[in-house]
Amino acid sequence: MIQKPKGTKDVLPDEIDLWNYTEARACDIFENYGFKEIRIPTFEYTELFERGVGDTTDVVQKEMYTFDDKGGRSITLRPEGTAGIVRSFIENGISSKPLPFKVYYAMPMFRYENVQKGRYREFNQIGAEIIGTASYLADVELISLADKLLKKLNINDIYLSLNSIGCPECRAKYQKALKEFIGKNINKYCDTCKSRFEKNPMRILDCKEKKCKELNQGAPVILDYLCDECKEHFENVKKGLDYLGISYAVDSSIVRGLDYYTKTVFEFISKTDGYTVLAGGRYDGLVKELDGPDTPAVGFAAGEERLNSLIPKEDIPSFPLDMYLVSMDEKFDIETMKLANDLREYLAVQTNISSRSFNAQMKYANKINAEFTIVIGEDEIKNKKCKIKQMETGKEELSKLDSESILNVIFEKFDDEF
Numbered sequence: 001m002i003q004k005p006k007g008t009k010d011v012l013p014d015e016i017d018l019w020n021y022t023e024a025r026a027c028d029i030f031e032n033y034g035f036k037e038i039r040i041p042t043f044e045y046t047e048l049f050e051r052g053v054g055d056t057t058d059v060v061q062k063e064m065y066t067f068d069d070k071g072g073r074s075i076t077l078r079p080e081g082t083a084g085i086v087r088s089f090i091e092n093g094i095s096s097k098p099l100p101f102k103v104y105y106a107m108p109m110f111r112y113e114n115v116q117k118g119r120y121r122e123f124n125q126i127g128a129e130i131i132g133t134a135s136y137l138a139d140v141e142l143i144s145l146a147d148k149l150l151k152k153l154n155i156n157d158i159y160l161s162l163n164s165i166g167c168p169e170c171r172a173k174y175q176k177a178l179k180e181f182i183g184k185n186i187n188k189y190c191d192t193c194k195s196r197f198e199k200n201p202m203r204i205l206d207c208k209e210k211k212c213k214e215l216n217q218g219a220p221v222i223l224d225y226l227c228d229e230c231k232e233h234f235e236n237v238k239k240g241l242d243y244l245g246i247s248y249a250v251d252s253s254i255v256r257g258l259d260y261y262t263k264t265v266f267e268f269i270s271k272t273d274g275y276t277v278l279a280g281g282r283y284d285g286l287v288k289e290l291d292g293p294d295t296p297a298v299g300f301a302a303g304e305e306r307l308n309s310l311i312p313k314e315d316i317p318s319f320p321l322d323m324y325l326v327s328m329d330e331k332f333d334i335e336t337m338k339l340a341n342d343l344r345e346y347l348a349v350q351t352n353i354s355s356r357s358f359n360a361q362m363k364y365a366n367k368i369n370a371e372f373t374i375v376i377g378e379d380e381i382k383n384k385k386c387k388i389k390q391m392e393t394g395k396e397e398l399s400k401l402d403s404e405s406i407l408n409v410i411f412e413k414f415d416d417e418f
Helices: 014-030 048-054 058-063 084-090 136-152 168-184 191-196 201-206 210-215 228-244 306-310 328-344 358-367 378-382 404-412
Strands: 043-044 066-068 074-077 101-112 124-131 159-166 262-270 276-282 297-303 323-327 348-351 372-376 384-389 396-400
Touching: 014 101, 014 136, 014 306, 014 328, 043 048, 043 084, 043 228, 048 058, 048 074, 048 084, 048 191, 066 228, 074 191, 074 358, 074 396, 084 101, 084 297, 124 136, 124 306, 136 159, 136 228, 136 262, 136 276, 136 297, 159 228, 168 201, 228 262, 228 378, 262 297, 276 306, 276 328, 276 404, 323 358, 328 372, 328 378, 372 378, 384 404
Parallel strands: 323 348, 323 372
Antiparallel strands: 043 074, 066 074, 101 124, 124 297, 159 262, 262 276, 276 297, 372 384, 384 396
């Protein structure tokens, strides 16, 4: 038997209500903040991620699904959303349109990484980007949006960690101090960290190896090296969050796993298992790095699988089938289907398309949680009347055998229950 590849997941019909619930609420919140949906290609030229995400990151070095297409071009399945959105922003000339450009997405991503709770090699991200403003207010609005999204999903057992990793100018001073600290023990670090030492020593702070984490204890703190502009930006972000009543903790160890970040970075972290639920930050240099105009931006992303695992199951609405039409005999099947088609303008309706017996149809209607059933046989066709039965209560009401009459009876006689 052929099985699904490791790190992938089937989302079955009995699970889809959860996914629809999460995406619908996210969409509502994004739209209320003035964001519009964007959809970008599932694959891009590999250079986009090498330049945009950073060739010293784990994503580029270890996790990308990269292959040559039939024309010999290097193609990569999308490992994250921001680089592709920025490419679209540049390619479609959006910088000449009114800014900021506020977009959201819900898209599958692909990373060859260790499978863990709520994380797969093909996974889904919900994210938002604000491109075209350097104001701290954009950071505050985006974090406020993220906070509201999590609360709307009733994900409450989390906390917000906040940091600033500065701009290229103040970060250069910090990296010099960091290299002096790490350089004393560089031979003790893992090979990946050694390769990052010259080009991007901050990536070493993001290493997951136990020995590297221990060696990083006591390393210089980026907040001590911020320039005046970055300090002011960070202070304003904190004041804005304070004013909105959004709690946070400053954590100078947050550097994020992608090279494009500048200034504000943040993570919403689960208190129970320590996993990051939603994360993001400012990336003021990415548009220019990808050959666009110098344009500041900020964004976040959340893994939908991890969000779904944290939503209280009692919150997930169930959508039973509205009605099942039972055909007494196969000679009435086509009339039953005609009525079903008419009712489907307003209700979710199923009927017999599997040559089931009467008893088998009734059992099936119970199994699929049909709210109502109508039995259609010779008497119903002849008299043009039927009984509408509510399955849970057993209550029955008489109706004419046409869609308008059936709908009127349901909404008049079963209004409190339906």
